[in-house]
Amino acid sequence: MADQISDLLRLPDGPVNLAGHDPRATPGFPSKKGKQEQPALMAELATELGGLQERLFAAGRAQPRTAPSVLVILQGMDTSGKGGVIRHAAGLMDPQGVAIKGFKAPTKEELSHDFLWRIRREVPGPGMVGIFDRSQYEDVLVVRVDRLVPKREWETRFERINDFEAELAESGTKIIKCFLNVSYTEQGERLMERLDRPDKHWKYNPGDLQVRAKWDRYQLAYTDVLRRCHTEVAPWYVIPSDRKWYRNWAVAQLLTEQLRSLNLGWPPADFDVAEQRRALLQTI
């Protein structure tokens, strides 16, 4: 059997060197032909992933107290493709079982609470796949780079995040953290495309350039995130993201493997099937 993408993309333990992760790599992609084969592979994945997710959803309906849930956390620089992954990988699943939450700059009310307050409110219920587009990690990323709170405050958050994730895992949530690793060069090209195409202007914000100017500081902040919050129950996966077709396939494949590992069957009937069949037959 081929290597699992979960093993190939899982951040290795030990020191973190982001520069050693090639954003153009395509590890584990099962075809030599590359891009052209991707749609067929996605269609296959859609069938398996859809089936796995339906079991998860069924468990949530039938056994809400014990059913697991899944939380996918997407982090990455602008244009790394968090939205694309949601559309193309999460989009393979039944939307009824997927809860997507984007975390933008916190509101006044959110700021008046602890940084995890707004996050806790959005964790997926039993049987659901939650997708976080940005997350608690912004509170040690943009907050750190832009010095929005003092160092002594954000420094404590790595540990707080680890505790939170451990607690979440303990309560039955499988956590899949994806760092979409895009290169500085590719980001430049994607931003240019947004400027070149009128149908993409709405995605562009002059503020994007200010963030881009802080690239190195973000890489440093991400390195600390990967180093300090890579745990057994909530590991990081580094997704090479310069090739969109690979990135979308890799996340879909990772999701499929992780859902597969839950080993879910169909929930047994909690009623007498034969008796119900007889009763139904009388109405036909």
Place this chain on the structure above:
Amino acid sequence: MADQISDLLRLPDGPVNLAGHDPRATPGFPSKKGKQEQPALMAELATELGGLQERLFAAGRAQPRTAPSVLVILQGMDTSGKGGVIRHAAGLMDPQGVAIKGFKAPTKEELSHDFLWRIRREVPGPGMVGIFDRSQYEDVLVVRVDRLVPKREWETRFERINDFEAELAESGTKIIKCFLNVSYTEQGERLMERLDRPDKHWKYNPGDLQVRAKWDRYQLAYTDVLRRCHTEVAPWYVIPSDRKWYRNWAVAQLLTEQLRSLNLGWPPADFDVAEQRRALLQTI
């Protein structure tokens, strides 16, 4: 140009005779071959519907104060396929722009408020497509059939619903109300399938038979819903739903036509494109 599905399925004005709507019909389906052609037609629709929805979403981001929104209301007897429509028709759109809300039996807190309270909290924001799996109409359907509130109370709700929908439409929400019209016979078969297949047991509930026993009372209640809440700004569409492949296509086609009618372009840039391009080039 072929007849619009919006015209073919729109409930005619005047008296309502549900028995006159054939649940096995396939009006407007553009192929003589029927079922076999459906996947190709859905793939075509996915491209157009996806593009239309992206414009709606873009409008919501760029002009949140004026952007329209869309609300799809799904009603129908058990097994009519509300879930299937969400998966196969709503599933064609980017999940980031779709907000799905299922309304189950109201909680204690919800019951302590007016019946529209929980509904109002879930209306789609600008640029979003909201999908209601059941809705305010349950408050004149199950509530009426099971006598959960006195007649003098639910009787007033038709008008209250009309007022609510008129207000919603006035504020820029396109309302698409779909009654998934399944036959008594087909419901019996679908329930039997849920009993026959272990992978479908979780969808079955012995209470389904009790509801089925009240079929005629529900048809009467639905007839009143269609008759009294069919308005210019929020018309009902009756979707023949005995054939799943037709039902899913019809709702996807209806959504496409309705989104098309919004005539949305791409939002113009609210920044100086040439200036941003120069600034970006300096970073490359």
